Amino acid sequence: MGDFLDVYSIIFLVLAVVVLLKLRSVLGQRTGNERPPVDRYSERRREDNSAANGNNDAPEINDNVVSLPSRNEEDEERRREAEDRRLEKVAPAGSALNEALRAIISSDRSFEPRNFVNGAKAAYEMIVTAFAAGDRKSLKNLLSREVYDGFVAAITDRESRKETVSSTFIGIDKAEIVEASLKDSIAQVTVRFRSKLISATRNEDGAIIEGDPNQVVDVTDIWTFSRDVTQRDPNWKLVATETAD
Template sequence: MALARLGHAVTGRLRRPLHLLHPPPPPLTDHHAAVAHSFALIHESTRARGFASSPYNAGGVIGYKGQSPVYTVKVLELLLQINHTRSMSTAAQAEPPSLSKAPTPSQTSSKVPLGARKVGMKVVMMSPGFVYEPYSIREPIPFWKSSLPFPNTDPSASFQDRIVRVSSFKLNTKRWFTPSGWRRTKEDVILEMKNAYAVSRLRKKTGYTKKQFYDQAFKIYKEVNTLMARGDTPSLRKILTERMHSTIKNELKKRQSMWSSVHWELVEPAVCIRTLRARMIGLDKNDLDKAFIQLTLEFVTKQKFEAYNTKGEVVSGDKSKEVLVKDIWVFERSLFHPGAYWRVCGRITL
């Protein structure tokens, strides 16, 4: 009888559906709760399905239909998803801070994550790219007006004649007794102060002297015109700013479409060179040395010019004749770049 009952019980067990029966899991300790909490946080950031909220579909198990709380497989699936998930917020993985050293203020305040390197980019301005306050002819308004020449212009004049000329020398009513005259006087004073300030800063930083600068500017003037006559644009890049170099290239293209070649010659020395304007372009109000200086010069020279077509025939000019030419060029130099030199940044046509 006992053997019959045992066989009947085993047969009944085999006829039942297959279940993965396990004893109920023990309550989570503090350590297990911390691990589960950390997985829950990762669940929010990686969009991975949690293993404690949805049961696993065990339909692949032989002889079973339905759902069963098989959580072990879900844990493995979650770990697989976490290992293949990468955060897109940073390009470098942050290193954990050392337990023995406190974080530095730069690590706590900087927005760059730990382990990532800061790459500094230094932008250097080689030229402002424009002419600041271009020179223009202003209506001449003298401070004084006289119906006779100034007394000192004629040393042979008698004492009585000089007294008459001094008495005829009086104020210019337009400048001193009209609102427009006062405005013009104020503008003239401001312009002269700007000129003096720019020259003083240039002299302090570079040891500027008028004669030395005029000699250097005249050499640049001659070199630029010579290279333009040859059509040598690459050699012009060093003594011209980027914007001026682009302008010269366009002019040479237009000239080459009209003339095949040109002859240009400068008759030295120059007839006259004078400074029309001096300006300083500051980049930092707290650092006066971080600035550019622009000097506007007027060149009055004698030149020879002749242009030829593709057959070598003269189509314009005559190299046997000297022509008086007046040019106004703007020269620019940096006060803060090491090894800076003068370059042409513009030409002014009146």
């Protein structure tokens, strides 16, 4: 029985030695001269620190690597190009008006020249109609304090003479931005309106003393609108009026 166990023990020992030799041939041996494993993250941190400290020994960067623009950069570039195209429809590139409008846009991203002109046209019709009707309430929301006081004084003077105005707004032939500025936070934009009106003023007896109720008149007005771009209120108010010669 002892001899039987010794034979099997010897067989298992031989098999173990064979397996060990096989593993050693496959995995190799450590000689003490092996290179340590590379920690690429630590290496990257050392390179970044060296570059930040101005170390000239930092690894060279491959000049052939080209950095591609990020998605945000591409979106911003497209936005600027679209903005340039819109501005050039209102004011030629390089003109003083173009630069002034660009300054307003940089301070007020909601400002868009063509939309502003459309809003100015609507305000022009409302103001002209309200003035003829003596509608002080509507005027107050559209005019600066100084202009409002002037309009109200004219209405009051007209009423004191018991005069009335009949007015029909036909439409606006053309409205264009002719001047703009940004001083501190105050933006101002001047618009030239060419419109058609029918207007007649009558005295207390109903006699026409000015205008013609049957004649369409061409009118050219130059109005300036203003807004503080730092305020949340998006509305522009009329701050100056001028009638073209």
